[in-house]
Amino acid sequence: MTRRLLLTRLGWLLPSFLVITAVTFAVAHLAPGDPLQLSEDSVTNQAVIEDARRQLELDRPLLHRYGIWLGRLVRFDLGASVTDRRPVLDKIGEALPRTVVVSGLALLLAVAASIALGTFLARRTDRLSGALSASLALASGVPSFWVAVLLLLVFATPRGVEWFPLQGLASSPEAGLFDRLWHLVLPVACLALPTTAMLARYVREGVAAALEQDFIVAARSRGLDERRLLLRHALPNALVPVITIVGLQLPHVFAGSVVIERVFGIQGMGLLAYESIGTRDYPVVMGVSVVMAAVTLGSMFLTDLAAVVADPRARLPGSDR
Amino acid sequence: MLLVVVASTSCSRCGARAVPDAGAGPDRAWLEGRPTPELGLVSRTGGTLTLRAAVEPTGFSRIDDRFAEGTMARYTTGTIYETLARVDPSKPDGALLPWLARSWALTDRSLTLELLHDVGFHDGSAFDAADVRATVAAVLEAKNPTVGLRAALGPISEVVVETPDRVVVRYSRGPSPFEVRALLGGVPAMPSEALAGPYDVAPIHQHPIGTGPFRFVRFTPGDRLILERVANHRAPALVDAIHVRFVKDDTIAAQLWEKGEFDLMTRIPPAHWRAIEHEPWAWKNYRRFRIDENAYAWIGWNLKRPVFADVRVRRALAMLYPAEVISKAVELGLERRTTCPFWIDSDSCDPEVRPIPFDPARAKALLDEAGWKDADGDGVREQGGVRLEFAFLMPTTSARLGKVLPLFQEQLKNAGVSMTMEPVDGAQLMSRMRAHDFDAAALSWSSPDALSDQWEIFHSSQAEGGKNYVQYAGADELLDRIRTASEPAERKRLERELHRRLFADQPYLFLTARPALDAVKNRVHGLTPSLAWYELAKGWVDP
Numbered sequence: 001m002t003r004r005l006l007l008t009r010l011g012w013l014l015p016s017f018l019v020i021t022a023v024t025f026a027v028a029h030l031a032p033g034d035p036l037q038l039s040e041d042s043v044t045n046q047a048v049i050e051d052a053r054r055q056l057e058l059d060r061p062l063l064h065r066y067g068i069w070l071g072r073l074v075r076f077d078l079g080a081s082v083t084d085r086r087p088v089l090d091k092i093g094e095a096l097p098r099t100v101v102v103s104g105l106a107l108l109l110a111v112a113a114s115i116a117l118g119t120f121l122a123r124r125t126d127r128l129s130g131a132l133s134a135s136l137a138l139a140s141g142v143p144s145f146w147v148a149v150l151l152l153l154v155f156a157t158p159r160g161v162e163w164f165p166l167q168g169l170a171s172s173p174e175a176g177l178f179d180r181l182w183h184l185v186l187p188v189a190c191l192a193l194p195t196t197a198m199l200a201r202y203v204r205e206g207v208a209a210a211l212e213q214d215f216i217v218a219a220r221s222r223g224l225d226e227r228r229l230l231l232r233h234a235l236p237n238a239l240v241p242v243i244t245i246v247g248l249q250l251p252h253v254f255a256g257s258v259v260i261e262r263v264f265g266i267q268g269m270g271l272l273a274y275e276s277i278g279t280r281d282y283p284v285v286m287g288v289s290v291v292m293a294a295v296t297l298g299s300m301f302l303t304d305l306a307a308v309v310a311d312p313r314a315r316l317p318g319s320d321r
Numbered sequence: 322m323l324l325v326v327v328a329s330t331s332c333s334r335c336g337a338r339a340v341p342d343a344g345a346g347p348d349r350a351w352l353e354g355r356p357t358p359e360l361g362l363v364s365r366t367g368g369t370l371t372l373r374a375a376v377e378p379t380g381f382s383r384i385d386d387r388f389a390e391g392t393m394a395r396y397t398t399g400t401i402y403e404t405l406a407r408v409d410p411s412k413p414d415g416a417l418l419p420w421l422a423r424s425w426a427l428t429d430r431s432l433t434l435e436l437l438h439d440v441g442f443h444d445g446s447a448f449d450a451a452d453v454r455a456t457v458a459a460v461l462e463a464k465n466p467t468v469g470l471r472a473a474l475g476p477i478s479e480v481v482v483e484t485p486d487r488v489v490v491r492y493s494r495g496p497s498p499f500e501v502r503a504l505l506g507g508v509p510a511m512p513s514e515a516l517a518g519p520y521d522v523a524p525i526h527q528h529p530i531g532t533g534p535f536r537f538v539r540f541t542p543g544d545r546l547i548l549e550r551v552a553n554h555r556a557p558a559l560v561d562a563i564h565v566r567f568v569k570d571d572t573i574a575a576q577l578w579e580k581g582e583f584d585l586m587t588r589i590p591p592a593h594w595r596a597i598e599h600e601p602w603a604w605k606n607y608r609r610f611r612i613d614e615n616a617y618a619w620i621g622w623n624l625k626r627p628v629f630a631d632v633r634v635r636r637a638l639a640m641l642y643p644a645e646v647i648s649k650a651v652e653l654g655l656e657r658r659t660t661c662p663f664w665i666d667s668d669s670c671d672p673e674v675r676p677i678p679f680d681p682a683r684a685k686a687l688l689d690e691a692g693w694k695d696a697d698g699d700g701v702r703e704q705g706g707v708r709l710e711f712a713f714l715m716p717t718t719s720a721r722l723g724k725v726l727p728l729f730q731e732q733l734k735n736a737g738v739s740m741t742m743e744p745v746d747g748a749q750l751m752s753r754m755r756a757h758d759f760d761a762a763a764l765s766w767s768s769p770d771a772l773s774d775q776w777e778i779f780h781s782s783q784a785e786g787g788k789n790y791v792q793y794a795g796a797d798e799l800l801d802r803i804r805t806a807s808e809p810a811e812r813k814r815l816e817r818e819l820h821r822r823l824f825a826d827q828p829y830l831f832l833t834a835r836p837a838l839d840a841v842k843n844r845v846h847g848l849t850p851s852l853a854w855y856e857l858a859k860g861w862v863d864p
Contacts, residue, residue: 033748052466055521083387084379085522094542149572157576158602166577167568168544262570267543280748 009304013297020293021073021286025066028277028285035082035280056082058282069286078290079283081276088287091272096291098169099256099268105184106191107253111246113196118203119235122211133204140197148190148263155186167265187264191257195249199242206238213237240307247303251296347604354594354611354838359846368862369562370845372396372585373574377542377567381529383509384459386466394769395854396565400548400558401443402509402531405434405453410851413615414667414771417505421448421532425505432490432501442512443536443551450488454480455513457490457504465520470507472777475500497804498812499774506770534558534858543567559847559861581606584845584862585855589838591653607840610850611655614837615664616767619829621791626760627707633691634709635827639677640684641732642830651724656833661820662778664771664852665834669816674824676831685736695737702737710739711760714753717744722763754790762790765835771852775819776800779828793828 036049053059057068072079078088117136121129154160165171169183210216211234219229256270269288276284350357378393383402398404406417406425422434440448457480460467476493483489490504510532515525529537534557535548546565550558566583568574571590578586579602586607594611597603622629622638629635648654660677661670688694693702693709702709715722726742733740740761745753753759766778777787780801781794799819806812823829841848844863848855 033746034752035748051464080522081379084527086527152573152576158579162580166580166582167573170544173539173541173544173547263573265543265568265570265573271543278747 006301006304006308009301013301016297017293020297021070021289022066024289024293025069025286026062028280028282029062029065031280033280035282073290078287081284082281083276083279083284088283091284092269092287092291095256095267095269095272096254098266099261099270100253102169102184102187102260102266102268103191103253103256106188107195107246107249109188109192110195110199111242113192114199114203114242115235115239117196117200118238119207119230121200121204122207122238123230133201136197136200139193140201142194144190144194144257145259145263147193148186148260151186151190152263169266187260187266190264191260199245202242202245203238206241207234210234210237243306244303247299247306250299250302251292254295255292347599351604351609352598354609354836356610356850357608362846364559364847364861365864366557366559366561366861368560368864369564370560370584370857370860370862371564371566371582373578373583373587374546374565374567375569375571375574375588377569378540378546380526381537381540382511382523382526384456384467384470384511385526386469396546396857397529397531398509399533399853400535400563400857401529401533401537402511403533404506404509405436406505408506408770408853410849410853410856413852414664414669417502421510422505427496427501429495430492432492432496432504434488434490436486436488437555438486440510440532440555442510442530442532444512444515444530446512446514448510448512448532449485450482451485452510452513453488453508454482455516456508456511459511459516459520460508462520470503473500473503473507473774475503477504495805497774498807498809499772499776499804502770502772535563538562556858558858560857563857578840579603581842584842585848586840587837589840591655591838594655594838595653603840605843607842610837610839610841612837612839612850612852613657613665613834614767615769615771615773615852616765616835617659617662617665618763618765618832618835620761620763620832621829622827623757623760623762623790624792624794624828625757626711628709628711628760631691632825632827633687634693635830636677637684637687637691637736638733638738639827639830640680640687641729641736641738642832643679643728643732644676644832645679646728647725648833650728651721652833655838656835658832659834660824660831662766662775662823662829662831663773663816663820664768667771668813669820671817671820674821681732681736688736688738693737700734700737701739708739709737710741712741712743714743714745714750714759714762716750717746755786757784757790757792759790763832767835769853774804775816776804779819779823791828793826795826795828796822 034049036052050059057065060068069079076089078092080087081091117132121132152166156162156164156166164186165183170180171183207230211230213234216229216234219233220226224233254269255273256266256268258270258274260266261268261270262274269291272284273288275281276288349355374393374396376393380387381393381397381401383394383397399407403421405420405422407420409415409418421437421440423437425432425434434450434453436448436450436453442448442452457474457477459465460470460474461477475496477490478493479491481489481491492500496504511525512530515530516523527540534551534554536551538547538549540546545567548563548565550561566577568577571588571593574583574586575589575593577583578589594609603609620642622635624630644658648656648658657665658676659665659670660674663669688702688709692704694704695702697703713726715726726740730740730742743759750762754762754764766773777783777789779789779793779796780787781789781792781797783789784792784794796819799815799822803812803815803819806815824831837850839850846861846863848857848860
């Protein structure tokens with residue numbers, strides 16, 4: 001059953017991808033606005049605008065354009081940006097690593113911190129745990145731009161302690177590893193905070209529930225020490241829903257955050273998507289969408305796979321999971 | 322403005338301002354943003370000049386419409402690129418100074434240029450007449466997106482290379498002074514080899530090659546543009562490198578500025594300019610420049626809309642614009658009211674023309690006189706079944722219009738005029754204005770040159786495909802005469818007449834001349850603000 005389910009899901013990936021890209025293509029191209037008439041400084045002559053429109057094939061019917069775009073996609077050709085004529089792959093190639101580093105580190109930090117925090121909170125019912133739980137609830141509800149600006153004001157400006165840099169991912173293009181890591185601290189912390197708050201609550205609930213399961217009680221009665229009981233038995237059970245949520249968070253690692261990237265001056269995928277939508281740079285919009293669709297579908301599939309691996313019940317004969 | 326230019330010109334040859342007394346507080350020059358003489362300093366070479374830029378380029382070839390954004394033109398012209406001639410910073414509306422052209426001679430239909438010898442491009446190739454021809458040819462090629470410059474150059478019929486140092490530009494009719502000026506001061510020298518092949522994807526758009534005192538090193542999107550000094554340049558720069566840092570967010574830029582990360586902080590928002598007036602970190606470490614640019618903001622009325630057809634209505638709307646309140650609340654007293662499409666301090670503006678004063682009572686009387694009355698008592702005037710109402714097209718990102726328009730709207734409402742705000746994103750705004758799909762809208766025009774040709778903005782032929790978005794047609798003959806007036810005195814007389822005509826017809830409600838608000842660190846010297854911005858090659862820094 002499990003294999004069949006996974007094969008079915010695998011089979012749905014291509015149609016899902018086509019639907020996502022088709023809808024994105026239609027919405028992007030049907031939105032009002034013109035990439036060739038963005039400012040009073042840009043092209044003013046109608047004949048040249050029409051010529052450029054023909055060159056970019058913007059004068060063709062929408063379905064025809066989508067077909068052309070799909071044909072190029074098969075050859076891994078995402079086209080060139082309307083605004084600067086640079087290959088879309090180059091632009092994504094520049095932005096994606098920045099976003100993956102920042103968001104990936106943030107997710108790793110969030111997972112590690114949430115497991116530690118959630119496990120700690122599941123076993124405590126004192127004031128400290130109450131205060132921490134309340135703080136987590138608060139942290140998950142605070143807007144990220146507010147946290148970003150607050151972190152900058154406190155830790156990066158002359159009004160605060162100026163421990164960290166304000167902008168970018170390096171002081172200069174020749175900056176060393178330590179400088180680059182130092183630049184990552186605030187954006188990573190800012191991105192990790194809400195995810196940590198959310199995941200920690202799942203871990204706390206999961207561990208607390210697992211600790212009350214019969215097999216845990218039985219293991220405890222056999223004299224298994226609490227540390228081993230928690231780490232070997234309760235925690236793996238509690239992590240199954242967490243794995244699903246982390247899997248669903250994976251697209252964010254590649255998509256980036258417009259707010260965080262803007263505030264911290266990181267030219268990543270979030271800003272690339274935001275700016276290309278604003279300038280109606282259709283090839284870039286579609287390039288970013290392809291990456292996002294692939295990552296989202298891929299991570300959903302991997303999440304299913306991981307859940308099967310992590311949950312022994314899913315591997316039992318006759319399981320319908 | 323004239324005083325500012327004169328003062329700044331003199332200080333470019335002298336030296337440093339006195340170090341402020343820490344206990345004294347900011348001086349008047351700081352508060353007013355006035356350049357002060359730098360006395361007794363000896364220039365030195367070396368160091369890096371770091372500037373803040375609020376706008377990031379998409380490309381660097383100066384001839385392309387896509388990359389014609391004014392701010393980046395400033396960072397690359399005079400640094401990477403040089404033109405045949407340049408504006409004299411001390412006389413922005415005067416004659417051009419020789420640059421790559423040693424001299425030029427204009428006859429009836431041809432312009433002969435004598436070029437400098439021994440000038441090299443950054444790629445090692447020599448600059449000669451063939452490069453001028455190739456660059457002009459790239460601009461004139463109808464398939465290339467170089468419309469802005471092509472339109473400015475006028476009817477060039479051919480460019481003939483007579484010798485490596487001499488090139489003749491021939492016209493199909495006698496060129497106007499604007500067209501000659503556009504060729505001399507607006508076309509950068511680019512190597513002919515770099516322009517060969519498909520123009521659209523030419524590498525020079527992203528890796529500029531010029532003849533200027535700085536060569537392009539690297540552009541990192543989202544971070545910075547790095548230029549380095551060309552050691553063997555005929556007029557070498559003083560600093561080793563220029564770093565243009567792109568910080569789009571004004572709040573973050575202000576924090577970085579306070580941390581001392583910019584030698585030249587540009588585009589300070591008016592509110593921040595006022596907020597840091599008495600901040601010791603600012604006035605002790607920086608000099609502020611409030612530069613009157615050749616830029617003005619306007620509200621345009623779509624003249625084909627029935628509600629704006631009568632000039633009396635347009636004048637009444639001008640009387641309802643609460644300029645003084647907006648000056649205090651929004652512009653913070655930093656902008657000068659103007660009624661003129663030319664540089665506010667130029668002789669082309671008639672000083673006798675004064676802004677229409679805020680006067681709701683007269684506005685109501687004028688609307689009554691024009692036949693717009695509120696007969697049905699619903700609070701909005703009407704005439705022949707047409708209500709006096711319109712939509713104001715505005716970009717969603719404009720915080721300024723977000724403050725100005727509600728103040729204007731309130732006054733209009735009190736006078737029986739209904740205005741609604743129609744926010745659209747940037748990608749829609751210009752396409753709708755070009756298609757005349759708007760009632761009223763606001764923009765600003767700017768030029769780095771004190772001389773500006775208003776033909777493209779106000780001539781009726783430019784309503785389709787040009788910049789005459791409001792479809793004005795009341796000064797065609799005058800605009801044609803200005804274009805062909807060869808004598809500066811005659812041209813200025815005609816431009817004053819145009820100023821008066823536009824004021825009388827009110828196709829625009831002219832608002833204010835916008836200043837640029839910049840600050841320069843005290844360790845930086847030799848940077849003198851002018852209409853053509855700063856000559857970065859003349860800037861130098863203390864160790």
